[in-house]
Every structure is written in C-alpha cells, then in structure tokens.
Amino acid sequence: MLPTPNLDHLSSKDYEQIYEPSEDTFLLLDALESEITFIKNEINPCICLEIGSGSGCVSTFLGQLLGNNSTVLFCTDINPNATSITVETGRRNSIYLDSITTNLTSGLLPRLYHSVDILCCNPPYAVTPHEDIYSKNIIEKAWAGGINGREVIDMILPLANDLLSDNGTFYLLVISDNKPDEIREKMWKQYQFHSEVVISRLAGREKLIILKFRRNGRNIND
C-alpha cells in the first residue's frame, strides 16, 4: 500500500484557506489504488485531470501510483490558494502537477476535447440551499453542493463527456443523498457511459461512494 502523500508543509492556517483532506479524499485515494492495475494496463494514461484539487493530495497520489514522468497531471480549482498549494504538495512529493485556477474546466476545452484518459473529482457534494454554491466563503464553496448536493455535480457530468478519451475513465465521489443511481442512469441515457461502484464507506451518517464511468465497458452492480 502506497502511503498518503506527505502533507507536512500544510498547517491549520492553510486549512482555513483550502479544503483539508478528509474521509472523502482518502476514499478516492483508496479507489485509485485499487484501480491502478486496470489504469496502467487498460488505459495507460497520457493525460489525467482532477477537477477541484484542493490540497493536491489526490493528484499527487495518482502521480505516485503511476510512477512515471510521461503522464501529464492537470488540476483545476476555483480557489487560487488551492491551485498554488496543489503545486507545492506535488513538488514536496516529487510529482509535477500542472495546476490551473478556473471554474471547473473552463479554458481547457476545446483543447482537451476527448483527450483526458483519467478524470477524477471529489466535488462539493453536501446538501445545502441553492445559493450556498455561490458563497464568497471559499471553504463553504468547497463542500456546498446545493439542492440534493447535485448542482455542481450536474455541471461536471457533461464535461466528462466532452473531456474523456475513447478509452477514458472518470472517478467521481458522491454520497447517497446525491442519488447515485440517478446519476448513473443519466450518464447512461445521455452519453452511453457504463458505470460501476468502485468502493463505498460510511463516514458518520454519510455514505461515501466512488463511481466509475467509462464509454466502453459494461454496467456492474446495477
């Protein structure tokens, strides 16, 4: 098992500015680790993209799992503090991350159209009033997902269709309140993406789930 990236350079002061890695982050790490043989053998990714990288922990870990210098690791975050800390986390762990401050993937399309081999995202998923997704508080923005916690997720789903390469795979963290079955059905009906649950875990009253989507594949555990 690969250890979690070293985050010793981050203090409680930093976590007032960016999302602190939590149970959801660690579940995404576990999912990527459990998938690494598939990722290396079946996808052999050239381009990875994480939407909402926060501390950079997830993309750094993915870079370490891949263990090569030939995969480009792009990260985006709407929070400029997260963008710079993402680069620093990568650097401290000898992983080069190309980190961009932007809303979701603005500016990356159309250049990365159908080019991303691994897309991953731990989005703002908490159920909140609609207006909270526009909060000026950057930490609130990190977790506020609006109605059913789905408002940001629903903006990301069509981007996955635009971004993923033919053999690409999308790993998305959701909670049960986000209605994961509905998300899977939507991805199937609108974009013919096959899906499966990679891993799930209870964290307090929340059930955290990692969904995996592929253009080519088959639906598992429907």
Ligand SMILES: C[S@@+](CC[C@H](N)C(=O)[O-])C[C@H]1O[C@@H](n2cnc3c(N)ncnc32)[C@H](O)[C@@H]1O
């Ligand atoms: C739940 S946190 C996850 C952070 C990190 N990936 C992790 O797993 O620890 C969600 C992240 O998405 C970012 N975010 C929220 N809305 C965004 C948007 N519209 N575009 C880009 N990033 C966004 C937040 O700033 C935050 O860093």
